[in-house]
Amino acid sequence: MPGPDGPLESSTPPAGPAVAGPEGAKGRPGFAAELREIVQDLWHYRELLYQLTLRDVRIRYKQAIMGFGWALFMPSLIVLSGFLVRIVMAHLSGTTLETSSVAGIAVKAMPWGFFVGAIGFATGSLTGNLNLVTKIYFPREVLPLASVLAMGFDTLIGTAALIAVLPLLGVTLSAALLWVPVLALLVFCFTAGVSLLLSCANLFFRDVKYIVQLLLTFGIFFTPVFFDAVMFGPTGLHIVMLNPLAPLLEGLRLSVVQGHHLLVPLIETTSSGQQVLVWSPWYLGYSAVWAVLGLLGGAVLFHRAEFLFAEYV
Amino acid sequence: MPCCSTGRSSSSPNTCDASMTAPGIEVRGVWKKFRRGEIHDSLRDLVPALARRVLGRIPKSGALAPGEFWALQDIDFEVRPGQALGIIGSNGAGKSTILKTMTRILRPNRGYCTVGGRIGALIEVAAGFHPDLTGRENVFLQGAIMGMPAHLAREKFDAIVEFSGIADFIDTPVKRYSSGMHARLGFSIAAHLDPDVLIIDEVLSVGDFAFQRKAFDRIATLAKSGIPVVVVSHQLDRIAALCTEALLLERGRIAHRGPAADCIATYVLGDNRAPVDAADCPVRLERLAMAGPSEVRSGDWARFRISGTVLRPVTENLELVALRIRALQTGEVVFATSSSHCEVELPPIGPFAVDVALQLNVPAANYVIETNVWDPIRHRDASPGPTTRIEVTEGASFYGPVQMNAGMALARDPS
Numbered sequence: 195m196p197g198p199d200g201p202l203e204s205s206t207p208p209a210g211p212a213v214a215g216p217e218g219a220k221g222r223p224g225f226a227a228e229l230r231e232i233v234q235d236l237w238h239y240r241e242l243l244y245q246l247t248l249r250d251v252r253i254r255y256k257q258a259i260m261g262f263g264w265a266l267f268m269p270s271l272i273v274l275s276g277f278l279v280r281i282v283m284a285h286l287s288g289t290t291l292e293t294s295s296v297a298g299i300a301v302k303a304m305p306w307g308f309f310v311g312a313i314g315f316a317t318g319s320l321t322g323n324l325n326l327v328t329k330i331y332f333p334r335e336v337l338p339l340a341s342v343l344a345m346g347f348d349t350l351i352g353t354a355a356l357i358a359v360l361p362l363l364g365v366t367l368s369a370a371l372l373w374v375p376v377l378a379l380l381v382f383c384f385t386a387g388v389s390l391l392l393s394c395a396n397l398f399f400r401d402v403k404y405i406v407q408l409l410l411t412f413g414i415f416f417t418p419v420f421f422d423a424v425m426f427g428p429t430g431l432h433i434v435m436l437n438p439l440a441p442l443l444e445g446l447r448l449s450v451v452q453g454h455h456l457l458v459p460l461i462e463t464t465s466s467g468q469q470v471l472v473w474s475p476w477y478l479g480y481s482a483v484w485a486v487l488g489l490l491g492g493a494v495l496f497h498r499a500e501f502l503f504a505e506y507v
Numbered sequence: 508m509p510c511c512s513t514g515r516s517s518s519s520p521n522t523c524d525a526s527m528t529a530p531g532i533e534v535r536g537v538w539k540k541f542r543r544g545e546i547h548d549s550l551r552d553l554v555p556a557l558a559r560r561v562l563g564r565i566p567k568s569g570a571l572a573p574g575e576f577w578a579l580q581d582i583d584f585e586v587r588p589g590q591a592l593g594i595i596g597s598n599g600a601g602k603s604t605i606l607k608t609m610t611r612i613l614r615p616n617r618g619y620c621t622v623g624g625r626i627g628a629l630i631e632v633a634a635g636f637h638p639d640l641t642g643r644e645n646v647f648l649q650g651a652i653m654g655m656p657a658h659l660a661r662e663k664f665d666a667i668v669e670f671s672g673i674a675d676f677i678d679t680p681v682k683r684y685s686s687g688m689h690a691r692l693g694f695s696i697a698a699h700l701d702p703d704v705l706i707i708d709e710v711l712s713v714g715d716f717a718f719q720r721k722a723f724d725r726i727a728t729l730a731k732s733g734i735p736v737v738v739v740s741h742q743l744d745r746i747a748a749l750c751t752e753a754l755l756l757e758r759g760r761i762a763h764r765g766p767a768a769d770c771i772a773t774y775v776l777g778d779n780r781a782p783v784d785a786a787d788c789p790v791r792l793e794r795l796a797m798a799g800p801s802e803v804r805s806g807d808w809a810r811f812r813i814s815g816t817v818l819r820p821v822t823e824n825l826e827l828v829a830l831r832i833r834a835l836q837t838g839e840v841v842f843a844t845s846s847s848h849c850e851v852e853l854p855p856i857g858p859f860a861v862d863v864a865l866q867l868n869v870p871a872a873n874y875v876i877e878t879n880v881w882d883p884i885r886h887r888d889a890s891p892g893p894t895t896r897i898e899v900t901e902g903a904s905f906y907g908p909v910q911m912n913a914g915m916a917l918a919r920d921p922s
Binding site: 242248256326 | 635
């Protein structure tokens with residue numbers, strides 16, 4: 195039986211006229227038990243998750259000029275902007291822009307577009323469905339997760355187009371491509387975790403969505419999408435890689451464009467003969483920890499706050 | 508701390524409860540507090556609140572912080588299979604809050620609710636509709652929101668569309684629906700949930716007259732199929748028709764519990780005792796005495812005497828001895844009259860008594876006779892008088908809500 199207190203309230207059983215259930219003083223369940231509960235809930239409501247994802251996908255393509263072209267528009271725009279930035283950089287440093295750099299930008303534009311889009315939609319997912327949140331019971335996790343999944347669907351379409359284009363940019367098949375699903379999964383987990391946290395935060399404080407919008411707009415300057423992390427020099431690389439998304443994006447570029455095996459460090463020799471570290475497997479480990487802890491932590495925090503949603507909206 | 512693997516948890520899916528709990532609703536010692544005004548909705552308010560929490564100066568959840576109030580106090584009841592419980596009370600009495608704790612939208616501050624089995628909640632039946640999606644798409648979406656498994660939604664799709672009566676528009680976006688069509692489709696989905704427990708909140712008045720009847724019949728069928736049912740409604744006659752038992756809520760407390768008719772009677776009578784400033788009323792009604800037994804057969808006459816005092820000469824336009832017969836089952840006034848309609852003049856001053864005779868051409872049920880001094884200008888009681896209950900039993904039989912004293916004779920020239 196549930197404890198008498200909400201998860202964010204006092205955990206001491208109150209003295210008062212009413213007596214709580216016999217298990218009333220048991221307190222909140224452990225982390226693992228809560229995770230199991232979340233998974234059970236989601237499994238039970240998998241049909242709802244599917245239907246909400248379908249809804250989010252459908253409404254984006256109904257009564258819209260762009261139709262499915264929308265899925266290509268945003269990544270194309272990112273690639274184009276990156277292309278422009280890199281041309282200017284090449285011009286200033288007196289070199290030419292290689293096609294592999296363009297391929298790198300194109301590869302990184304996909305997960306970045308996914309992250310920005312998913313976070314943008316998910317942040318408002320609870321507040322945009324208040325009539326459901328206050329009236330009908332279902333695990334509220336499905337709302338932000340459906341936004342993320344719907345964006346995932348868009349990204350798949352974009353990725354299909356990207357796969358068609360990449361050979362033209364000189365990308366060849368390699369065993370390192372097997373890293374792509376792993377990295378994609380990590381990006382998904384991290385995005386889902388952040389989405390859960392932000393949607394929940396936005397329910398309590400409506401200004402969160404404005405802050406998020408700002409961060410997403412300027413986030414591209416703190417994430418190696420247009421540029422490669424190695425361009426910042428040895429110290430700069432470490433700092434850039436602190437962004438949990440950075441190793442995932444760089445990992446995608448290295449595995450797809452350069453066919454690099456990500457469990458091996460990559461050291462490149464620059465034109466001036468210097469040995470420069472480009473990739474270390476530790477980066478991947480660091481991001482993986484963020485992704486997994488982000489998802490688990492986000493899910494549990496969301497779950498604990500869930501009971502307050504209907505009251506605090 | 509023991510692992511809660513064996514405990515029923517409020518946040519596990521309903522189906523998990525089903526295997527462990529008997530079908531039914533159990534609400535035990537539920538207290539729920541709400542806050543008046545805005546809750547800290549900016550960081551400026553949150554930081555001090557968090558600081559207090561961290562420093563351990565949390566107000567006990569048994570006590571009320573300033574601005575808080577109990578929306579539910581010690582609510583305790585259960586509904587077993589075959590029972591249909593009605594919940595009645597004025598606005599803000601806590602009816603919907605109880606439903607929300609049962610459907611796990613709100614978590615009680617104290618006490619617990621367990622619901623065994625899949626809940627079918629007929630609450631906001633069209634809340635999940637997306638205007639840009641077609642009726643067909645919305646059926647599956649709303650079905651999923653209400654917890655309908657995919658195979659059931661596909662299986663019942665035709666029945667849902669047929670019940671709603673909007674088959675021609677099922678592939679039209681619902682934004683082009685009329686509000687009646689919208690509500691009908693929503694109700695039809697909810698009505699095909701096949702729940703283990705049914706919870707109904709004010710959805711008995713959707714659509715036109717024909718659909719309302721159809722909807723009510725559907726709910727009555729569900730309610731009589733033996734599953735536990737909870738109904739919240741202001742339509743007291745619906746509660747009376749559907750429910751075996753009822754709860755009367757008053758400001759978050761259970762004020763009365765009992766057979767639906769009794770409970771409705773308590774509610775209706777209590778509601779009438781609203782204080783009226785009767786100090787300057789020229790007439791005071793003091794006594795209402797039945798001449799016979801308080802049990803009368805339908806179609807028979809009831810006789811009683813109303814006595815009172817004229818305190819000062821009457822200058823206002825008042826109906827001095829007014830009378831209302833109210834059906835206790837529904838709270839509806841079925842008949843009203845007054846001394847001025849019956850052309851009775853009261854003495855200019857001093858005590859008086861008026862003898863009244865009423866032919867009770869009403870169906871067998873419980874009624875209340877209310878007396879009052881009626882102010883027709885301001886349309887309210889100028890001064891309330893005594894009341895009495897009267898039970899009308901089956902009598903000279905007639906069918907329908909009114910006795911029309913039908914006469915029939917065989918015609919001699921059938922042409």
